[in-house]
Amino acid sequence: MKFFLKNIIPAPLIDEDLSASEIWGKEIELECSQRYFLSSGSGKGKSTLLNILYGLRKDYEGIVFAEQRKLKDFSMDDWAEWRSSKLAYLPQNLQLINHLTVYENLVLKNQLTDSYSSEEIHSFLDKLGITELKDRMVSTLSIGQQQRVALIRSLLQPFDFLLLDEPFSNLDEDNIQKALDLVHAICKQQNAGYLIATLGYDYGIKTNKMLLL
Amino acid sequence: MMLKTVFSKSGDRKTLVFAGIGATIGLVLLMIAVQIYVDVYSIVQDKNKQNDYIVLKKGISTLNTLGLKSSKFTPDELDELSKQDFVSKVAPFKSGNGFEVLVILSFGSGNFPPFSTLAFFESLPDDFLDVQPKEWKWQEGNKEVPIILPNTFLDAYNYGIAPSMGAPQASKDLIKSVRFQLKISGDKGNALYFGKVVGFSDRVNSILVPDNFLCYLNKNYGNGDTEQFSRIIIATTNKQNPKIKTYLKSHNYETNNELIKENMMQQIALGLFSSLSFIGIVIVFLSVLNLLLYAQVSIAKNKIQIKILFLLGYKWQAIAKALLRQFVWVYGVVFLIASILLIVLKWFWSVWLQNIMSIHVSVFASIITFVVGLAFILLFLFLNYNNIKVQVKNLFEA
Numbered sequence: 001m002k003f004f005l006k007n008i009i010p011a012p013l014i015d016e017d018l019s020a021s022e023i024w025g026k027e028i029e030l031e032c033s034q035r036y037f038l039s040s041g042s043g044k045g046k047s048t049l050l051n052i053l054y055g056l057r058k059d060y061e062g063i064v065f066a067e068q069r070k071l072k073d074f075s076m077d078d079w080a081e082w083r084s085s086k087l088a089y090l091p092q093n094l095q096l097i098n099h100l101t102v103y104e105n106l107v108l109k110n111q112l113t114d115s116y117s118s119e120e121i122h123s124f125l126d127k128l129g130i131t132e133l134k135d136r137m138v139s140t141l142s143i144g145q146q147q148r149v150a151l152i153r154s155l156l157q158p159f160d161f162l163l164l165d166e167p168f169s170n171l172d173e174d175n176i177q178k179a180l181d182l183v184h185a186i187c188k189q190q191n192a193g194y195l196i197a198t199l200g201y202d203y204g205i206k207t208n209k210m211l212l213l
Numbered sequence: 214m215m216l217k218t219v220f221s222k223s224g225d226r227k228t229l230v231f232a233g234i235g236a237t238i239g240l241v242l243l244m245i246a247v248q249i250y251v252d253v254y255s256i257v258q259d260k261n262k263q264n265d266y267i268v269l270k271k272g273i274s275t276l277n278t279l280g281l282k283s284s285k286f287t288p289d290e291l292d293e294l295s296k297q298d299f300v301s302k303v304a305p306f307k308s309g310n311g312f313e314v315l316v317i318l319s320f321g322s323g324n325f326p327p328f329s330t331l332a333f334f335e336s337l338p339d340d341f342l343d344v345q346p347k348e349w350k351w352q353e354g355n356k357e358v359p360i361i362l363p364n365t366f367l368d369a370y371n372y373g374i375a376p377s378m379g380a381p382q383a384s385k386d387l388i389k390s391v392r393f394q395l396k397i398s399g400d401k402g403n404a405l406y407f408g409k410v411v412g413f414s415d416r417v418n419s420i421l422v423p424d425n426f427l428c429y430l431n432k433n434y435g436n437g438d439t440e441q442f443s444r445i446i447i448a449t450t451n452k453q454n455p456k457i458k459t460y461l462k463s464h465n466y467e468t469n470n471e472l473i474k475e476n477m478m479q480q481i482a483l484g485l486f487s488s489l490s491f492i493g494i495v496i497v498f499l500s501v502l503n504l505l506l507y508a509q510v511s512i513a514k515n516k517i518q519i520k521i522l523f524l525l526g527y528k529w530q531a532i533a534k535a536l537l538r539q540f541v542w543v544y545g546v547v548f549l550i551a552s553i554l555l556i557v558l559k560w561f562w563s564v565w566l567q568n569i570m571s572i573h574v575s576v577f578a579s580i581i582t583f584v585v586g587l588a589f590i591l592l593f594l595f596l597n598y599n600n601i602k603v604q605v606k607n608l609f610e611a
Contacts, residue, residue: 056524076529076609084526095521097219108215109525157526 001086001160003030003053007062010048014061022212023049025062031193032161035205038197040213046197047092049213050163053195054089055079084112088159090167092197094150098139102130102149105138110156124152127182128175144170151179155186162187162194168203176203216527216535219518220511228510232503233543236593239497240551241558244578244586246489248559251579253486256572265452266341266416268306269294269466270444285441290464294447299454305442306419307336307427311435312399316408318391335419336427341446344412351423358395359411361421362388367413385413399434417446501593504540505600512536512604519608529609533601540597548590552583 005028009018018024024045030036030053038046051057052064055074064071066082074082083089096105106121116124125131128148138146147170154162162183168176180203187194195211202210271284286305295303318328339345348359371382388410395406414421431437449457461468512519515536522532559578566572 054524076606080523080526080528082526083524089524091524095524097518097521100215100218104215104218108219108522111215112526153525 001032001067004065008064009061010045011059013045034193035208036195037202037208037210038195038213039200039210044213046213047165050165050197054087054163085158086160088154088157089163090150090154090165092165094146096138096146096150101135101137103134105149106153106156109153113157115157128178147171159190160192162192164194164196166197220515220536228507229543232500232507233547235500235503236497236547237550239493239500240547240586241554242489242493243497244551244555244582245558246486246493247585248578248582250486251581252574265449266446267468268444268446269468272465272467285443286445297460299449299456300447301450302448304338304341304446306444309334309435310431310439312397312430315396317394332420334422334427336422336424337446343416344414346411348411351426353429357407357409358422358426360408361412361414362410363418364413364415365418397430397434401434505597508597508601509604516608519605523609529605533605536601537598544590544594548586551586
């Protein structure tokens with residue numbers, strides 16, 4: 001699977017100078033089996049791009065193709081299908097349901113496709129060091145803890161491409177490494193790639209392609 | 214199901230309960246209205262299956278008193294009447310002609326006073342009678358004559374004569390067990406018979422004897438059978454046919470006012486049905502509107518959760534069904550309570566009809582009523598689902 005972006009300019013950036021961008025206003029292909037870093041400073045449209053690829057925004061000029069289909073032509077049912085079986089996403093604002101527990105938030109995602117057993121989900125919690133939080137309401141967790149919950153949730157489905165929007169912004173180095181290990185393990189298992197939006201960090205991974213926005 | 218947990222933690226339960234109570238009251242009124250309609254319809258249908266009988270007579274005026282006008286029906290008038298499309302059959306009341314009947318009732322002992330009175334006999338073809346006792350036959354040579362009395366006679370005795378004379382009241386069985394003398398006196402001779410009451414009629418307000426007995430008396434003691442009759446009885450398949458009233462009025466024929474009474478009853482039932490239906494529909498739709506608003510508020514309150522569900526890959530249908538589920542049980546409970554109330558009220562209604570109005574209807578509520586109630590519930594669920602669908606889809610686009 002691949003995305004093809006043709007002269008995309010999002011509405012909020014229409015009056016900006018985008019000549020330095022490798023994506024906005026250019027033609028670019030994203031191979032879903034590859035690993036990318038999307039790097040820029042704040043306000044350059046990292047979240048916007050991820051939201052466009054995930055079908056959450058349609059206010060842009062140009063065309064985005066996925067498997068030869070225009071994203072703007074996708075129906076509600078198409079998006080439901082893609083979001084549960086082809087594209088995984090960790091939004092920057094996490095989008096957890098605050099009045100549910102950690103485990104309930106994870107089951108809510110997992111029950112869509114029944115991708116992982118309860119034991120496997122517990123092992124993911126264990127790898128990120130939040131097993132003891134599983135019965136806590138999400139609203140009572142720190143942002144860093146919530147970020148780890150949201151990361152696990154984004155992995156609980158089959159996918160070809162994983163979109164992560166500043167996923168480690170509130171984690172220390174040790175936890176970033178644990179999270180990256182989990183992401184790599186699952187992506188390898190699923191034969192999938194990812195696109196991580198960062199503020200310029202490469203987390204010591206030099207092999208990934210860096211896209212400048 | 215995790216989706217239920219996502220939504221159940223928000224929404225104002227009080228609104229839901231009050232809307233549910235309103236919907237129950239409205240639905241009960243609607244179902245009662247339908248049940249009344251079904252009952253009235255079944256009563257009218259039952260009546261229509263049989264012939265209705267109407268006794269006709271001519272209005273008496275001063276001209277009749279002065280002998281300038283006859284109150285008798287002529288054969289031509291009978292013939293014309295029988296040709297009317299609302300008449301299925303017609304028969305005259307045959308009466309005694311040219312002889313006197315004296316009834317003598319003597320118990321010999323007991324509290325009943327001795328009693329004698331002049332009387333008259335009439336007869337009708339048997340198929341016009343509402344009672345057909347097995348003793349209802351007479352052959353030449355029989356000294357015992359079966360008689361059918363109107364119920365109103367017995368009532369007049371029990372509630373008028375007996376209390377005023379200090380005499381005991383008499384049951385139907387007692388009257389039937391009594392033999393009394395019938396002294397017939399005419400120009401051609403006298404005869405003595407014994408009368409025995411064999412039945413009581415609601416339909417015919419006259420003292421009836423078998424037709425062949427009356428013909429025998431007319432022939433042997435009176436002036437023979439007459440061709441003119443002062444009262445006639447008609448059978449009709451629809452007593453409510455407006456042509457009857459018009460025809461009777463144009464010919465100055467009179468009848469009892471039962472017709473008008475029945476019309477009034479039907480009008481009252483129809484009025485009751487219309488007002489209950491109207492009130493029921495208004496209440497039930499206000500409640501359903503309340504539930505629709507509740508759904509909108511509920512969706513607005515769950516807006517963030519619904520958007521997260523879209524983000525996770527849930528289909529709008531799954532989200533709408535989960536939201537609708539809370540209304541399915543509300544409507545389920547509403548229908549259950551309304552049905553129980555209807556069953557109880559229907560029982561009281563049928564007992565009341567039986568005891569007060571002497572009208573028999575089933576004590577069980579009609580299946581039609583439940584089907585109508587269920588149809589309304591399904592309609593409300595459909596409206597709710599559509600409302601939720603639109604709201605949820607709008608959130609996806611937002």
